[in-house]
Amino acid sequence: MQDSPERRDGSTSTSGVAGQARQDQVRAAALRLFKEKGYHATSMRDIAEAVGINKGSLYSYIKSKEDLLIPVFEQAQGVLTSQIAAIAADSSLTPTLKLKGAIHAHVMAVADNLDVLTVYLSEWRQLASESLAINRRQRETYARLFHQILRDGIASGEFREMDTRIVMLGMIGMCNYLFRWYRPDGRLTPDQVADELIDMVMRGVSSQV
Amino acid sequence: MQDSPERRDGSTSTSGVAGQARQDQVRAAALRLFKEKGYHATSMRDIAEAVGINKGSLYSYIKSKEDLLIPVFEQAQGVLTSQIAAIAADSSLTPTLKLKGAIHAHVMAVADNLDVLTVYLSEWRQLASESLAINRRQRETYARLFHQILRDGIASGEFREMDTRIVMLGMIGMCNYLFRWYRPDGRLTPDQVADELIDMVMRGVSSQV
Numbered sequence: 001m002q003d004s005p006e007r008r009d010g011s012t013s014t015s016g017v018a019g020q021a022r023q024d025q026v027r028a029a030a031l032r033l034f035k036e037k038g039y040h041a042t043s044m045r046d047i048a049e050a051v052g053i054n055k056g057s058l059y060s061y062i063k064s065k066e067d068l069l070i071p072v073f074e075q076a077q078g079v080l081t082s083q084i085a086a087i088a089a090d091s092s093l094t095p096t097l098k099l100k101g102a103i104h105a106h107v108m109a110v111a112d113n114l115d116v117l118t119v120y121l122s123e124w125r126q127l128a129s130e131s132l133a134i135n136r137r138q139r140e141t142y143a144r145l146f147h148q149i150l151r152d153g154i155a156s157g158e159f160r161e162m163d164t165r166i167v168m169l170g171m172i173g174m175c176n177y178l179f180r181w182y183r184p185d186g187r188l189t190p191d192q193v194a195d196e197l198i199d200m201v202m203r204g205v206s207s208q209v
Numbered sequence: 210m211q212d213s214p215e216r217r218d219g220s221t222s223t224s225g226v227a228g229q230a231r232q233d234q235v236r237a238a239a240l241r242l243f244k245e246k247g248y249h250a251t252s253m254r255d256i257a258e259a260v261g262i263n264k265g266s267l268y269s270y271i272k273s274k275e276d277l278l279i280p281v282f283e284q285a286q287g288v289l290t291s292q293i294a295a296i297a298a299d300s301s302l303t304p305t306l307k308l309k310g311a312i313h314a315h316v317m318a319v320a321d322n323l324d325v326l327t328v329y330l331s332e333w334r335q336l337a338s339e340s341l342a343i344n345r346r347q348r349e350t351y352a353r354l355f356h357q358i359l360r361d362g363i364a365s366g367e368f369r370e371m372d373t374r375i376v377m378l379g380m381i382g383m384c385n386y387l388f389r390w391y392r393p394d395g396r397l398t399p400d401q402v403a404d405e406l407i408d409m410v411m412r413g414v415s416s417q418v
Contacts, residue, residue, distance in 0.1 A: 177382025
């Protein structure tokens with residue numbers, strides 16, 4: 001694969017389709033290195049070497065290491081937030097089915113984005129305040145949708161009376177924490193993990209004694 | 210407060226009682242700064258200023274920033290591991306009471322050590338491999354004791370059949386994750402948070418349908 005941003009058609013590879021592909025490749029390599037070595041221990045040179053380009057060329061694709069964190073954070077939360085928004089908005093689902101769907105989506109999101117989430121949950125202090133604000137709004141949206149599902153379930157009689165905020169935070173923590181222990185080559189698939197956690201959670205909130 | 214390690218009785222304050230107190234003060238200030246600014250953004254000068262001594266004197270108490278992480282990690286895990294060991298060893302307790310006790314101890318440990326755990330859970334990559342090994346052993350001990358409580362509860366008929374490893378990891382994650390959202394000046398005391406989480410967890414594992 002060519003390394004130079006100058007291409008035969010005169011466009012630069014940083015703006016064309018090939019440039020986008022290389023940029024995606026740079027981000028993926030950076031994510032992997034951040035997870036393995038930590039954000040701070042990863043140098044621009046490490047990222048360039050992992051992609052097989054020289055450090056000078058790397059700057060055609062990203063301005064700085066800090067630049068890489070923002071899309072990482074937005075990707076991690078954006079995907080999950082849009083999934084739970086779709087579940088919450090689906091009027092064909094009962095609160096019980098919505099809660100099951102939300103836990104399942106959350107577990108799958110963590111399992112599918114272990115690299116992204118490891119950086120996100122470890123390195124959030126490195127974000128510029130503007131990005132932190134976007135990040136906080138995404139988290140608040142997610143929490144609000146999740147919280148509403150619990151309240152709807154109490155209103156419908158499916159869920160018991162409970163402190164919905166604490167239960168919500170407990171469940172979100174349980175799901176987020178997968179990033180510390182879930183291994184793709186482990187004993188269970190993400191679906192199996194999700195089923196086990198859903199089982200515990202649904203018993204935990206059910207109004208049936 | 211005096212800054213010089215030289216004291217009137219000829220001993221140095223770094224080895225005497227006053228030295229120990231100052232060292233504790235240095236560690237506490239470092240922990241607070243690590244949490245506020247992050248481990249990497251905190252300089253030795255910041256720590257010295259927070260304690261009100263000059264940077265040169267600081268080196269009488271700690272060799273490097275890295276030096277501060279090891280006691281931080283060991284403190285965070287050691288306290289909780291010894292508590293769960295005491296609970297697990299108490300033959301007067303049923304598995305139900307042991308599990309309640311373990312969740313309560315875990316929630317209290319997180320709430321009482323927010324600074325320590327924030328550093329611990331964010332900065333574990335910075336540890337030397339020797340410290341990581343100690344850390345891993347402590348975690349494994351903790352997990353083994355917790356896991357055994359769940360298995361004992363199934364054996365006694367108090368808990369339902371379940372994947373005890375996933376349930377254990379879900380519960381530990383739920384408790385650990387408090388460090389991200391629990392605020393000492395918030396709506397609930399740690400005891401109230403623990404009660405709410407215990408209520409969900411006990412319903413989640415109970416064999417009573």
